[in-house]
Amino acid sequence: MIENSASFQASVDFARGIFGEGFIPLHRPVFEGNEKQYLIDCIDSNFVSSVGARVTEFEQKIAAFTGAKYAIATVNGTAALHAALQLAGVSRGDEVITQALTFIATCNALSYTGAHAVFVDVDRDTLGMSADALRRFLESKVERRGGQAFNKATGRRIAACAPMHTFGLPCRIEEIVALCDDYGIPVIEDAAESLGSYVGGRHTGTFGRLATLSFNGNKVITTGGGGMIITDDEELAIRAKHLTTTAKIPHPYEFVHDMTGYNYRMPNLNAALGCAQMEELPKFLAIKAEVARRYAEFCEAQGIALAQARAGTVSNYWLNAIVLDSLKQRDAFLEYTNGRGVMTRPIWRLMTRLDMYKDCEHDGLENSRWLEDRVVNLPSSVPDGAMGKA
Ligand SMILES: *Cc1c(COP(=O)(O)O)cnc(C)c1O
Numbered sequence: 001m002i003e004n005s006a007s008f009q010a011s012v013d014f015a016r017g018i019f020g021e022g023f024i025p026l027h028r029p030v031f032e033g034n035e036k037q038y039l040i041d042c043i044d045s046n047f048v049s050s051v052g053a054r055v056t057e058f059e060q061k062i063a064a065f066t067g068a069k070y071a072i073a074t075v076n077g078t079a080a081l082h083a084a085l086q087l088a089g090v091s092r093g094d095e096v097i098t099q100a101l102t103f104i105a106t107c108n109a110l111s112y113t114g115a116h117a118v119f120v121d122v123d124r125d126t127l128g129m130s131a132d133a134l135r136r137f138l139e140s141k142v143e144r145r146g147g148q149a150f151n152k153a154t155g156r157r158i159a160a161c162a163p164m165h166t167f168g169l170p171c172r173i174e175e176i177v178a179l180c181d182d183y184g185i186p187v188i189e190d191a192a193e194s195l196g197s198y199v200g201g202r203h204t205g206t207f208g209r210l211a212t213l214s215f216n217g218n219k220v221i222t223t224g225g226g227g228m229i230i231t232d233d234e235e236l237a238i239r240a241k242h243l244t245t246t247a248k249i250p251h252p253y254e255f256v257h258d259m260t261g262y263n264y265r266m267p268n269l270n271a272a273l274g275c276a277q278m279e280e281l282p283k284f285l286a287i288k289a290e291v292a293r294r295y296a297e298f299c300e301a302q303g304i305a306l307a308q309a310r311a312g313t314v315s316n317y318w319l320n321a322i323v324l325d326s327l328k329q330r331d332a333f334l335e336y337t338n339g340r341g342v343m344t345r346p347i348w349r350l351m352t353r354l355d356m357y358k359d360c361e362h363d364g365l366e367n368s369r370w371l372e373d374r375v376v377n378l379p380s381s382v383p384d385g386a387m388g389k390a
Contacts, residue, residue, distance in 0.1 A: 007302060008336040011378075014298050015342045018291060019383050026343045027218045027319060028381045030284065032388075034276040042272040050245070052268025054275055059228070061278040062213070066195075066203040068230035070237030073266035073274075074244055077192045077214025080227035081109035083244050083264060084210040085160060087229075087236055088186040090115050094159035095151055097137070097185070099129045100350040100357075101368040102164045105214075106190045107351050115159060118151070119352060119362035125310055127321065127347070127371060128171025129163035134179055137363055142183060149183040154361070161187050165194035165204045167377070168220070168318035169309055173199055173207045188212070192227075195220045196285045196316030197309075205230050210240075215270075220284060220318050221277035223270040280387070285316055287386045292317035295378065307375070319377045321347070327373040334376060347375035 015024055042048060055073050063071040074080040090096055092114030098106055100119035107117050121133035142149050142158060149158040161180045163171050173189060180187045187208035191197075194204040195213055205211030210233075215226035229240045242248075247261025266274075292315070299306040305323040309315035324330045330346060337344040350365065350372050351357040 005336065008333060010302060011298075011304075011333075012337060012340050012342050015337075015379050018294060019379055019381065023341045024343055024379045025381065026345055026377060026379055029217055029222045030280070030382045030387060031276075033280045035273055038272040038276045039269065042269050045268075048269045049267050050263075050265035052271065054268045054271035055266055058223075058266070058271040058274040058278070061275060062228050062230065065278065065281070066205055066230055068203070068206050068211075069232040070230065070234065070240075072229040072237060072240040072244060073271060074227040074229065074264045075266055075270075076225045077212055077216065077227035078105040078109050079244070079262065079264040080212035080214070080229045081105060081162075081188070081190060081192075082112045083240060083262065084188050084212050084229050085110055085113050085115070085162070087239055087243065088160050088188055088210060090159040093156060095154070095156045095361075096160045096162055097134065097158060098162040098190075099164055099368070100352050100362060100365050101127065101166070101348065101371060102190070102351065103192070103348055104351070104354070105192070106162055106164055107357055110160075110162065111356070116154075116156065117351065117357055117360045118158070119360060119365060119368075121363055121365050121367050122166075122371065123172065124323075124367050124371065125307070126169050126171045127166035127307060127375065128169065129161075129176060130367065131172040131175035131179060133363055133367075134161070134176055138179060138183055144183060147184045149185050151361075158183070158185055161185050162190055163187070164190040164192070165197055167307065167321050168194050168197045168316040169307060170194065170197050170199045170204050170313040170315065172310075173204065177207045186210075191230075192216075192219065193318050194316060196281065198314040200312050206232070209233065210236060215274060215277075220288075220316055221274065221281055223266065223274040223277070226266050226270045226274060283387060283390045284382055287382045287390050288317045288380065291380060291383065292320055295320045317380065319380045321375050321377050323371070324374045324376060330374055330376055343379060345377045347372060347377070 189211035191205035192214035
């Protein structure tokens with residue numbers, strides 16, 4: 001992209017062509033199906049809290065959609081990640097390999113367990129964890145002992161690997177899982193952004209031992225706040241439900257809890273919203289794919305690099321992302337578009353630039369730093385009126 005206001009103005013005009021006049025948010029929720037009806041039914045039933053039929057129904061819908069055998073609904077995606085990491089055996093003093101280019105929740109959740117984050121680089125095409133960077137890290141820094149992996153420098157156990165599918169673009173998860181299998185490291189996929197994204201026809205989040213989803217207000221579907229743990233492992237699924245529902249032993253009236261559990265179960269009200277949103281999800285995905293196709297056409301004509309799903313994968317195109325030429329151009333673009341009512345956002349600051357995680361071990365993060373200076377998200381909602389036409 002040539003750094004002049006003509007090309008910036010073309011981007012603003014293009015966004016207006018898709019999303020219309022007025023302020024254009026980055027991603028807004030759409031409630032044009034049965035959302036209100038299901039919420040009213042839920043209130044009328046009196047079951048508004050964490051016991052209720054909609055929670056189970058929403059879990060079944062997510063399991064059916066993703067192809068995971070089990071789904072356990074939680075209050076948000078961060079809680080789902082926290083529980084999943086604990087279920088995978090992560091505990092105080094362990095290390096968890098993840099990416100520095102992610103939303104803070106990935107890192108916060110592993111910190112809640114008392115584990116230390118170790119950051120490996122991402123790929124420039126997927127914006128997600130690089131299998132090559134992971135291989136280099138494992139081969140040079142990790143030793144295997146008794147079926148487990150240990151960081152040679154710190155002596156700590158590497159208890160999990162948590163890659164993330166950035167903006168819905170599938171990372172090289174099949175290679176990451178194969179590498180981690182070799183080292184006896186369980187993979188927990190942070191699939192918060194990738195509901196509706198596939199690798200070789202298989203839904204993201206079904207490659208690792210466990211995965212987590214988020215239904216925050218800005219995600220592909222929303223329950224207001226909400227999350228989900230998915231897994232094919234029956235024993236883990238049973239423990240996930242137990243851990244997230246205060247670890248209470250079922251009994252007609254006695255309160256017996258056999259461990260320190262969490263009150264992480266999704267309320268029925270939120271699940272009612274989720275059930276209605278699941279009915280709309282196929283339409284959302286088709287419309288978002290069309291928006292992404294139009295962005296691709298525009299970017300091609302303008303000479304702007306657009307992040308696209310790698311070969312053999314399908315993105316849900318949650319948030320479209322362009323890769324600008326420099327930090328200077330990025331800042332000028334952000335200033336120009338936001339100043340004209342078109343909301344755009346830079347990708348997250350690297351975790352290593354935040355106080356809490358600045359001392360964590362990392363591999364240099366060359367691509368992460370390169371992308372941090374250049375990636376900008378563009379408005380990616382389902383446009384007004386599009387549901388009626390789809
Ligand atoms: C949204 C998100 C989460 C979970 O967020 P919650 O707001 O707790 O539901 C986790 N990881 C990533 C990468 C996310 O984008």
